[in-house]
Amino acid sequence: MKHSTLFSRIELGPYTLKNRVVLPPLTRSRSSQPGNVPNDLMATYYSQRSGAGFMVTEGTQIEPRGQGYAWTPGIHTAEQIEGWRKVTTKVHADGGVIFAQLWHVGRVSHVSLQPHGGAPVAPSAIAAQGVSVFVETGPGTGELSAPSQPRALTREEIAELVSFYAQAAQNAMDAGFDGVEIHSANGYLINQFISKHSNQREDEYGGSLDNRLRFLREVTQAVADRVGKNRVGVRFSPLFQSTDEARVYLGLVEDDPHATYIAAIKVLEGIGIAYLSLAEADWDDAPQLPASFRHAARAAFSGRIIYAGKYTAVRGEKAIGEGWSDLIAFGRPFIANPDLPQRIANGWPLNLADPASLYGGTAMGYTDYPCHSV
Template identity: 80%
Template sequence: MEHSTLFTTTSLGPYTLKSRIVLPPLTRSRSTQPGNIANDLMATYYGQRSSAGFMVTEGSQIEPRGQGYAWTPGIHSAEQVEGWRKVTARVHAQGGIIFAQLWHVGRVSHTTLQPGGAAPVAPSAILAPGVSVFIETSPGVGALAQPSMPRALEREEITELVAMYAQAAENAMAAGFDGVELHAANGYLINQFISAHSNQRDDEYGGSLSKRLRFLREVTQAVADKVGKDRVGVRFAPLFQSTDEARVYLGLVEDDPHGTYIEAIKVLEEVGIAYLSLAEADWDNAPELPETFRVAVRATFSGQIIYAGKYTATRGERVIEQGWGDLIAFGRPFIANPDLPQRIANGWSLNAADPSTMYGGTAVGYTDYPRYGA
């Protein structure tokens, strides 16, 4: 077997994983409309990839205001919970373990995606720069658009949002998921509270770093209290270099990313969650995370650590062997290769992903990628 390090078993909360290969959250915008409901096509897609050691769904908005892209699934209505049951049943029938990613985009949205055409909500009324959202322009047809100007959340609304995250986590467990991941990366709502660039509040949720981390702390604790801390993960995207690609693909770059994210990781360690997922820059010639940061993360967090971001099997093995991380996520390769673990184990060639079918559409470019030799 090639890359045998990736095929050793490990634990994640109460679960034993058959390998260290992860299917990370990948937005595909194939939910049934109206209602943003997970469907049979999505169940087929996840079922095809259930040979992963661990799986996390695409981001699923926790409430209607949490949507920033057309046709993404939600996890706040009874119909959505029923839809996701199809996915979890298919994955579990194949022996897979799958968590739901809980998502709220905050200011990265558009009035056409918001209930009643209202402004998106955010920690502060600051426009999201250098990013695009995806809106439906006619049935089944969409286009990129600039985010709309958000409004600042009222104090009582923040408390309501914490409860919405907890309810979404409960919904996920009712849908048959094995746990949940909080999306705190990519410049979305939790990330917006953490960052001084997007959070200019003067109450207990803004100002000092400790105050900016309060929303993360409250949401993580509320979700852990609801489903059990050993069934919770959190995803960050700690960027150490400001570029156009960083702003477009991964969100906010802090003035002191090392200090900001080590303090954020301390919050997760205090709650005692099962894992931390770190999304690295994934474009060509993107800078790697500093080794000093990787070492500090390992020293700070005692749970499992997942790394993602244009990883090859060889690069992933090195991260595990150095002791920096425990699991490696493969995004685009898993889109195009439903049998990715088998291909890695046998040294087989990989299908190339078709960028034109990434978001929205039909089974084409979604469930029709062939297995090796097919």
């Protein structure tokens, strides 16, 4: 498979990528405490995976209220910016291209993670159901908890949040990142504004689909204005089958997901960002996106499109060959295989990830997975 389309070069924004294999955002909860500061261990982890043509960091909160899980990194303090600079310096030394994912969890949080124990913020005061967050119970220890009851944001706070996204994007560039990805998926803050299940506002940010897309539009435009639209991507997780689990984890299923997300994609096309990342459901027997949606997304968006979700090399080749995807992200395989592109190219077997060490901990199950021995 050495000469497959997965290993052909491609332009993304101002960058020429060496292949079409993507390291997608993967929460690993290894930041240093106190302060949620990226560290040397994280720099090693990302540099190990710089064989990817394109890399996106784990979600990194844009402000203190944006945190929903213990030990996730931020990008809103000077210490965090310096910590991320360790990551970008090492990745660039290894020839990688890396974007920071800008994250705000909104209502998917707990008072213990919020400044001064306050309520999480959200479009409306509607609690997330059927999802757990991970809270710290002691140094290096934690437990799962139900999210706390959120409070609704004021108009003034929404405007402030838009500025926080723009500042976080600037912070990412100051830290040496090549660009940023705006996390608009998986039931987090921007997704909460898009979904009528979590957004029951009666002002200009709620009600009609155009209104519910307003926050996405304002955030993306502000970030593009700050760092350049060709250095910006957005991630969605559209679902076309409703279950309680799916609604929480992968995008708050809409009554008409096709219309909702094609309208959202057209918003991004109007701004002119570099890429769209589409995260498909990845649990066993999860539904695939309809072909009609894939073709409509391609027709609506002129930038690059990345797909993720239980892709194999063969399925990724097919997606690129059929023209509805440009790059393919491999999430879980990249956790256990730092040399994943080389393994794919040579048909080498893959390591299996250890579920017990996915979130939090030390180098074990993080930077100690072996590369293939030739």
